[in-house]
Amino acid sequence: MTKNEIDYSEITPELEILADKAKNSVIIDSELYKKYDVKRGLRDLDGKGVLAGLTHISDIQAVKIVNGERIPTDGNLYYRGYNIKDLVRGFEKESRFGFEEITYLLIFGKLPAKSELEEFTNLLGSYRSLPKNFVRDVIMKAPSNDMMNTLARSVLTLYSYDSNADDISIPNVLRQGLQLISVFPMLAVYAYQAYSHYQKGDSLFIHPPVADLSSAENLLHILRPTSEYTPLEAKILDIALVLHADHGGGNNSTFTTHVITSTGTDTYSTVAASLASLKGPRHGGANLKVIKMIEDMKKTITDWKDEEAVSRYLNDILDKKIFDKQGLIYGMGHAVYSHSDPREVIFRSFVEKLAEEKGLLDEFNLYALVEKLGPDIIMAKRPIYKGVCCNVDFYSGFVYSMLNLPVELYTPLFACARISGWTAHRIEELSNNGKIIRPAFKSAQPQREYIPMDKREN
Numbered sequence: 001m002t003k004n005e006i007d008y009s010e011i012t013p014e015l016e017i018l019a020d021k022a023k024n025s026v027i028i029d030s031e032l033y034k035k036y037d038v039k040r041g042l043r044d045l046d047g048k049g050v051l052a053g054l055t056h057i058s059d060i061q062a063v064k065i066v067n068g069e070r071i072p073t074d075g076n077l078y079y080r081g082y083n084i085k086d087l088v089r090g091f092e093k094e095s096r097f098g099f100e101e102i103t104y105l106l107i108f109g110k111l112p113a114k115s116e117l118e119e120f121t122n123l124l125g126s127y128r129s130l131p132k133n134f135v136r137d138v139i140m141k142a143p144s145n146d147m148m149n150t151l152a153r154s155v156l157t158l159y160s161y162d163s164n165a166d167d168i169s170i171p172n173v174l175r176q177g178l179q180l181i182s183v184f185p186m187l188a189v190y191a192y193q194a195y196s197h198y199q200k201g202d203s204l205f206i207h208p209p210v211a212d213l214s215s216a217e218n219l220l221h222i223l224r225p226t227s228e229y230t231p232l233e234a235k236i237l238d239i240a241l242v243l244h245a246d247h248g249g250g251n252n253s254t255f256t257t258h259v260i261t262s263t264g265t266d267t268y269s270t271v272a273a274s275l276a277s278l279k280g281p282r283h284g285g286a287n288l289k290v291i292k293m294i295e296d297m298k299k300t301i302t303d304w305k306d307e308e309a310v311s312r313y314l315n316d317i318l319d320k321k322i323f324d325k326q327g328l329i330y331g332m333g334h335a336v337y338s339h340s341d342p343r344e345v346i347f348r349s350f351v352e353k354l355a356e357e358k359g360l361l362d363e364f365n366l367y368a369l370v371e372k373l374g375p376d377i378i379m380a381k382r383p384i385y386k387g388v389c390c391n392v393d394f395y396s397g398f399v400y401s402m403l404n405l406p407v408e409l410y411t412p413l414f415a416c417a418r419i420s421g422w423t424a425h426r427i428e429e430l431s432n433n434g435k436i437i438r439p440a441f442k443s444a445q446p447q448r449e450y451i452p453m454d455k456r457e458n
Helices: 013-026 031-035 084-093 099-106 112-124 133-138 149-162 170-200 215-223 233-243 252-261 267-279 286-300 307-318 343-357 360-381 391-400 407-432
Strands: 058-066 069-079
Touching: 031 069, 069 084, 069 343, 084 099, 084 233, 084 286, 084 343, 099 112, 099 170, 099 233, 099 252, 099 407, 112 170, 133 149, 133 170, 149 170, 149 407, 170 215, 170 233, 170 267, 170 407, 215 233, 215 407, 233 267, 233 343, 252 267, 252 407, 267 286, 267 407, 286 307, 286 391, 286 407, 307 360, 343 360, 343 391, 360 391, 391 407
Parallel strands: none
Antiparallel strands: 058 069
């Protein structure tokens, strides 16, 4: 940068002062939320979600009602009324990949017959291509160190290649959704390849997808320089996509899908907004925090089997003494689940198999020990109304690391799964509502009299 150039990314002392003024002008007294009975974050004080809509697509159950009282139970996740445990058990027993079948179920509301699944899978395969020169002109020319931003930019750019981009009829939105489901793995992986080559100096590999491979297989095929993978690797990645495809409709990115769809805007703008939501570390980026926490633990603790040492580490985390000093054991706790997260329960059995194949059982056993000790340690220090359990993020980062997936792709992989749920929810919103979603905010600012310029104080 030359002497006369301006660095627009610089935070100057003047900006710091202005930022303090801006922040201080909008701090709201937390007691006002109680006074006006405002559901902060659309949550009651006991954590129960405020009902903001109805959906057929998926459901979460983590409590049972006994004599009018809510009793926490083992969690269950349902896709279109089917228990996720039964769905995974079904396609695993028949040695099939499940993501395409689950995508069909989420969008069309029924389990596909064999011929329907074959036809649907072929359709997705036929859509698994990008416009001519798109990779060169859009992805390669502006590599970013954040794949979610590149993914969102690519989605918005696809608008320009669609001659019916603003048509929100159900057939057209379905077509757009299926095409995005098909190309998301390419957009994410090619974004990483561009970043890896141009910013890290690695060799550049751009493998075209194979139409008759599953989404999980194609992800590994286009990512790896040799395109090689084991059946177990593809199977576990497929299950990861299945478990992340949707989650009850109340999560932030899916709610974003409903909110943006209700305005009548196009599919590409809607999906870009949902991607922006998912990018946030409070939503889609949690598994990376788990990986970093465990890596720090491995460096700090000599004997990974020592329960007392692991307990001390976890207590120190909660006391904000070590790691990132945020006081959080990452991968522990969930807004809804208390006894168990069904996605984590399913994942865990496959994680152990993969760890055995990769020779990483010691690492797996450390994860398992944290899973065993963490909830009780949290409850002892911070009594919580509903209990604590591991969530799906606890093991998913470990799985991705065993698959040698770059950390930059962890959240984009989440998006490659959740685009199926977003598509189903977008179609549901367009088919039912017809009204813009417009929540109410209570003003906490008292009214004031106008002050002439010459009478204002600094």
